[in-house]
Amino acid sequence: MFLLVFILLVISLVVFYLARGALPPEYSLAPYITPRMSDAQKLDLAQSLGVASAVCPSYSAFSSHVPGCQAPLWSQYVDWLKLVFSGNWGYSQLPGLVGSTKTWDVFSARFPYTAQIAIFSSVLTFLIAFPMGIISATHNNKLPDHASRIAALVGYSLPVYWFGYMLQIIFVLYLAVQGRGLFPSSGALATQCAICFSSPGVIPAITGLPLLDSLLSGNIPFFWDSFVSLILPALTLSLGTIAALTRIVRSSMMEALRQDYILLARSKGLRERIVVYRHALRNAMLPAITVSGLIFSFLLGGVVLVETVFAYPGIGQAIVDASLVVDINFLELYVLVTALILVVTNLCVDMIYAILDPRIRY
Amino acid sequence: MYFLFKQNPVVVAGSVIAVGSLLLALLSGFIVQPNLWQVEHLDQRLCWNNPAFSWPIPNVYNCSGASYPLGTDSYGRDVLQMIILAVPLDLEISLTIVILATIVGVALGSLAAYAGGKIDELILRVTDVFFALPALVLAIVVMVVLGRTLQNLTIAVLITWWPYYVRLIRSQVLSEKERPYVEALRSTGASPLRILFLHILPNTIYPVIVQMTLDIGGVILTFSALMFLGFSPNPTLPELGNLVTDGINYVFTAPWLIIFPGLTIVIIVLGFNLLGDGIRDILDPRLRR
Numbered sequence: 178m179f180l181l182v183f184i185l186l187v188i189s190l191v192v193f194y195l196a197r198g199a200l201p202p203e204y205s206l207a208p209y210i211t212p213r214m215s216d217a218q219k220l221d222l223a224q225s226l227g228v229a230s231a232v233c234p235s236y237s238a239f240s241s242h243v244p245g246c247q248a249p250l251w252s253q254y255v256d257w258l259k260l261v262f263s264g265n266w267g268y269s270q271l272p273g274l275v276g277s278t279k280t281w282d283v284f285s286a287r288f289p290y291t292a293q294i295a296i297f298s299s300v301l302t303f304l305i306a307f308p309m310g311i312i313s314a315t316h317n318n319k320l321p322d323h324a325s326r327i328a329a330l331v332g333y334s335l336p337v338y339w340f341g342y343m344l345q346i347i348f349v350l351y352l353a354v355q356g357r358g359l360f361p362s363s364g365a366l367a368t369q370c371a372i373c374f375s376s377p378g379v380i381p382a383i384t385g386l387p388l389l390d391s392l393l394s395g396n397i398p399f400f401w402d403s404f405v406s407l408i409l410p411a412l413t414l415s416l417g418t419i420a421a422l423t424r425i426v427r428s429s430m431m432e433a434l435r436q437d438y439i440l441l442a443r444s445k446g447l448r449e450r451i452v453v454y455r456h457a458l459r460n461a462m463l464p465a466i467t468v469s470g471l472i473f474s475f476l477l478g479g480v481v482l483v484e485t486v487f488a489y490p491g492i493g494q495a496i497v498d499a500s501l502v503v504d505i506n507f508l509e510l511y512v513l514v515t516a517l518i519l520v521v522t523n524l525c526v527d528m529i530y531a532i533l534d535p536r537i538r539y
Numbered sequence: 540m541y542f543l544f545k546q547n548p549v550v551v552a553g554s555v556i557a558v559g560s561l562l563l564a565l566l567s568g569f570i571v572q573p574n575l576w577q578v579e580h581l582d583q584r585l586c587w588n589n590p591a592f593s594w595p596i597p598n599v600y601n602c603s604g605a606s607y608p609l610g611t612d613s614y615g616r617d618v619l620q621m622i623i624l625a626v627p628l629d630l631e632i633s634l635t636i637v638i639l640a641t642i643v644g645v646a647l648g649s650l651a652a653y654a655g656g657k658i659d660e661l662i663l664r665v666t667d668v669f670f671a672l673p674a675l676v677l678a679i680v681v682m683v684v685l686g687r688t689l690q691n692l693t694i695a696v697l698i699t700w701w702p703y704y705v706r707l708i709r710s711q712v713l714s715e716k717e718r719p720y721v722e723a724l725r726s727t728g729a730s731p732l733r734i735l736f737l738h739i740l741p742n743t744i745y746p747v748i749v750q751m752t753l754d755i756g757g758v759i760l761t762f763s764a765l766m767f768l769g770f771s772p773n774p775t776l777p778e779l780g781n782l783v784t785d786g787i788n789y790v791f792t793a794p795w796l797i798i799f800p801g802l803t804i805v806i807i808v809l810g811f812n813l814l815g816d817g818i819r820d821i822l823d824p825r826l827r828r
Contacts, residue, residue: 180667183664184667184668184671187668188668188671188672192680195680195681195684196683196684199684199685200684330809330812330813330816331805331809333812334756334760334805334808334809334812335805336760336763336764336767336780336783336801336804336805337764338764338767338783339783339797339800339801339804339805340801342783342786342787342790342794342797342801343797343798343801345790346790346791346794346797346798349791350595350596350790350791350794351595362790474670474673474674475673477673477676478673478674478675478676479675481675481676481679481768482675482764482767482768485767485768486787496676496679497679497768497769500679500682500683500770501769503683508680508683511676512672512676512680515672515673515676516671516672519670519671519672519673520671
């Protein structure tokens with residue numbers, strides 16, 4: 178737990194120092210000013226937020242970088258921490274939204290879509306990679322093994338964004354039905370593809386995730402349209418992780434199948450299916466689970482690329498816009514949430530590992 | 540070892556591709572003129588006149604005049620020549636990053652493992668902080684702060700890659716440290732630095748070499764993704780990720796702009812991955828410690 182807090186503090190500190198130290202002071206104040214503030218009001222706000230020091234004479238002195246007008250960075254950081262703990266992340270600087278929507282609202286509106294892609298990609302990864310790895314290990318050096326090894330090696334080498342566009346070209350350009358693509362090429366709720374419903378309606382916000390909400394409220398056209406828009410992005414994202422996981426499952430299964438207890442199980446006359454699934458797989462799962470932390474890290478990084486390619490309205494797409502206009506608060510929020518998710522995932526992976534392997538005790 | 544090399548067709552294929560791409564990189568100045576990317580043929584934008592393949596798109600503009608094997612892009616430049624110009628840049632950046640990351644990572648990791656105690660703890664915590672963020676996100680943050688030049692791009696990807704080498708070399712040196720010859724060296728009075736760099740490191744270097752070869756491909760994927768997202772210094776720079784960015788407005792009207800630069804990345808990364816896997820298979824008995 179302390180490691181979690183320590184990591185989050187260090188990351189927020191480093192990003193804060195880099196951002197506020199390297200950029201002009203207007204960027205520090207920008208998330209908190211609304212469009213119609215006068216200069217005096219801006220100076221008051223800057224001094225109350227701790228961005229400008231108390232001795233600063235005027236706003237023009239502050240914005241023309243008069244030395245002594247900017248508060249020291251450590252006190253700026255402490256004031257910023259106080260603001261953040263009270264939930265004030267300022268107004269978003271994204272294009273089209275400057276000064277009108279709060280950063281937290283923008284983030285929480287977009288986060289469920291990213292969560293949908295990430296969760297669906299992880300499910301796909303585990304669903305496809307485990308069977309492929311097991312088949313590869315049990316039919317060692319025969320055709321399924323060679324095919325899946327080549328597929329894994331190629332999948333490892335594909336750029337995520339290029340593969341996204343290739344899937345778009347294949348499924349929307351080539352496999353078109355009556356002038357409309359088979360799958361939608363962009364957006365989270367597509368109505369223009371050949372297999373989509375054209376008027377899905379609206380859904381109440383129960384959990385926040387559109388897929389779940391549409392299922393819970395019984396709106397099947399909405400669910401189908403969201404699901405169909407999710408397939409291509411999730412396939413793109415999970416290809417690299419499927420390749421990595423297949424190789425690891427294959428090598429750990431082969432290692433497990435070489436052990437003496439497998440020989441004993443077979444000589445006892447147990448069915449091959451029980452030997453493979455109940456005995457070998459349990460021991461082979463451990464390396465695969467340790468690598469799921471890395472897999473989730475890759476998923477969270479690749480989601481930025483996939484959302485840009487497919488114009489999916491998640492936080493990955495927003496972070497590209499935020500880096501163009503340098504929205505410091507959005508950047509911090511994104512970095513902290515990502516780090517939080519990753520560290521919690523790694524902690525859960527460690528706990529699952531400790532449960533599965535009785536030799537490990539903390 | 541040469542016989543093992545010849546026996547393994549995977550390694551042969553991979554090394555052919557990898558060496559081929561390096562040769563292409565070195566000779567690209569002779570194959571195409573280096574300043575070609577600053578010339579625009581605005582009358583021949585987005586055209587395709589290669590008879591070998593036809594696209595299922597209604598209005599493909601047919602180039603008049605010269606023949607373009609892979610079509611032209613939105614500035615009127617030949618896509619094939621842009622790709623040939625992009626390969627040396629990508630390989631140069633990738634090799635720089637991999638070599639620097641290895642040096643920094645191996646130095647810190649071996650020091651941490653050999654010294655043990657507080658230094659080990661400190662370096663482990665620092666790498667934990669770096670592992671808490673996905674590589675792409677960390678690189679984006681560094682690029683936002685530093686600005687868009689090729690040097691800053693190199694620094695950004697370097698910052699995300701060195702922790703992997705620290706972990707790799709640390710586990711190797713930790714197990715190597717317990718061997719009898721290290722104790723023998725200590726008893727003869729050899730200094731710790733001498734033991735570490737002259738004796739332990741040469742025995743633990745093989746996994747690092749394998750990882751370096753694999754990482755050449757991985758680093759190309761990472762920084763071309765950064766360039767694709769828009770962090771390149773110059774939108775007309777011939778670099779494989781940048782060439783894909785040029786084509787995203789024309790996915791359904793001129794798909795060759797995206798397909799061929801990406802295919803080049805796939806081939807280069809596949810070549811280095813095959814080479815790295817082959818080297819790992821060859822050296823495998825020596826890796827099992």
